[in-house]
Amino acid sequence: MRPVSAPVATTLSGKGAFPEDHILSLGVYGFSSHSRAARVINSDELDALVVFGSDLNQRDSMNWNKKLTAGKELIIFDDTFDAPTMGHIAHGRILSGIGATFGFPSQRETNGAADFLPVLEMRRAWVAEVNQTPLYDHRFEQIGVRSSGDDLSLHPGDVVKRLCQLLPKDSNVVVDSGAHRIFMAHYWLSSGIGNYFSSSSLAPMGWAIAAGIGVKLAAPERPCVVVTGDGCMLIHGMAAARYRIKIIYIVLNNSTHGAIHIDAISIGSISEQFSKLPLHDWAAFAMSLGVAARVVERLDDLEDVLSEASRYDGLFLVEMATGVFPAPNRYYAECATCS
Numbered sequence: 001m002r003p004v005s006a007p008v009a010t011t012l013s014g015k016g017a018f019p020e021d022h023i024l025s026l027g028v029y030g031f032s033s034h035s036r037a038a039r040v041i042n043s044d045e046l047d048a049l050v051v052f053g054s055d056l057n058q059r060d061s062m063n064w065n066k067k068l069t070a071g072k073e074l075i076i077f078d079d080t081f082d083a084p085t086m087g088h089i090a091h092g093r094i095l096s097g098i099g100a101t102f103g104f105p106s107q108r109e110t111n112g113a114a115d116f117l118p119v120l121e122m123r124r125a126w127v128a129e130v131n132q133t134p135l136y137d138h139r140f141e142q143i144g145v146r147s148s149g150d151d152l153s154l155h156p157g158d159v160v161k162r163l164c165q166l167l168p169k170d171s172n173v174v175v176d177s178g179a180h181r182i183f184m185a186h187y188w189l190s191s192g193i194g195n196y197f198s199s200s201s202l203a204p205m206g207w208a209i210a211a212g213i214g215v216k217l218a219a220p221e222r223p224c225v226v227v228t229g230d231g232c233m234l235i236h237g238m239a240a241a242r243y244r245i246k247i248i249y250i251v252l253n254n255s256t257h258g259a260i261h262i263d264a265i266s267i268g269s270i271s272e273q274f275s276k277l278p279l280h281d282w283a284a285f286a287m288s289l290g291v292a293a294r295v296v297e298r299l300d301d302l303e304d305v306l307s308e309a310s311r312y313d314g315l316f317l318v319e320m321a322t323g324v325f326p327a328p329n330r331y332y333a334e335c336a337t338c339s
Contacts, residue, residue: 005123007130009037011060012185012200014053019192020135024127027135031059031200031332032185034135038062038331044071045126051076052098059200063335077101136186140328153323154299156180156252160187160227162299163250166306168223170195172215176208176228180252182327184227195222206236212247213240223310225250233282240315241289248309249286249317254324255279286317293317 008018009026020027027034029041041049042065049072054060056076061068068074077098140157160183167173169191175184175198190196197215199207212226224246230253240247255277286293292312294305296319309316 005120005127007040007127009034009041011054012198013060015185015198016190016194016196017192018190020189022192023131025135026130028185029060030062032182032329033062033331034186035137035331036130036133036135039133040130042067046072048073048075052101053078057201059332062332065335135189137328137330139330140186140326153254154297154320155325156183156254156322157187157325157328158299159252159302159320159322160184162302163225163227163306164188166303167225171223171225172197172219174198174208174212174215174224174226176226176232177203177205178229178231179254179324179327180227180229182329183252186328206232208232209236209240209249212249213243213245216245216247224248227252229253230255230277230280230282233280233285234277238289241286241291244314246313247315248306249315251282251317251319252322253280253282253319254322256324281319283317283319286315291315291317293319296320 005024007024007026008022009029010017011030012028012032015028018025026037026040029037040046042062049068051074054076055078056064056068058064079098136157156179164187170193172195173184173188175181175188175196177199181198181200181203185198188196197208197211199211206228208226208228209232212224216224226240226247226249228249228251230251233251240249283293283295292309292314293316294308296302296305302318302320305318309318
């Protein structure tokens with residue numbers, strides 16, 4: 001069987017199911033969408049959009065964006081016959097059986113089809129053109145939006161990129177709820193082995209701090225890294241210290257409830273004073289509980305600290321001071337008014 005060269009996007013809930021450094025990866029679509037996924041799926045370039053295992057809820061469908069179906073056939077495969085929560089999106093037929101659907105193409109013989117090779121070459125050329133669109137939203141890569149007025153504040157996107165370079169590719173990554181969840185979804189490139197965990201639907205703050213314990217106990221042979229924020233630490237910061245198992249906790253400390261604070265700044269929904277937090281010393285807090293901890297102020301120091309943490313036989317907390325920057329969720333926000 002010849003490869004079909006079909007580009008693949010995931011929702012935030014599906015992040016980790018497909019390697020995001022693969023030539024066919026479009027990245028995340030919906031909440032925290034990558035530029036490549038938004039460009040392709042919202043365009044009229046597609047004849048068909050095939051969806052596996054997603055009910056295309058508000059977040060996964062980019063606020064029930066009508067561009068999902070405009071000029072293309074939408075086919076959904078799922079293991080349940082429950083009606084999808086697709087809002088006002090018109091849709092094609094819904095078939096059941098994800099496993100059987102993936103197995104079907106492998107049974108098709110395409111080598112003998114005279115017209116298949118030209119089509120495949122066209123698809124490869126299109127994929128190459130698609131890959132000219134970067135994953136990251138260029139508006140958030142510009143130097144101007146990375147200045148918070150405080151030279152000591154690290155940009156969360158830069159932190160996530162460096163973590164992605166330094167941590168082992170098979171690490172189980174558990175991500176909490178808040179602005180850091182958006183930065184992680186956008187900048188962390190998943191290895192595609194099902195090792196990215198985030199409570200993307202309920203999104204309770206502090207979830208990852210406790211969930212990391214379960215993830216580590218379920219797969220003790222893999223490194224486990226929890227990425228959380230100072231607001232989440234205020235809720236469940238003591239949960240992990242009790243168990244003394246080998247987990248690295250990364251605390252991105254921006255002294256705010258970040259997701260709420262960013263909205264307060266951008267749209268003036270509430271006064272900023274209601275989302276600001278005191279500057280807590282989470283490294284000192286961890287050490288008061290007998291947990292090893294370090295503060296990282298420069299990206300260049302992160303490698304040495306992570307190396308120390310990987311050698312340490314127990315819980316290890318890394319605190320990094322990050323600034324309050326616009327979260328890379330532009331496509332989703334824009335579709336709230338364009339659908």
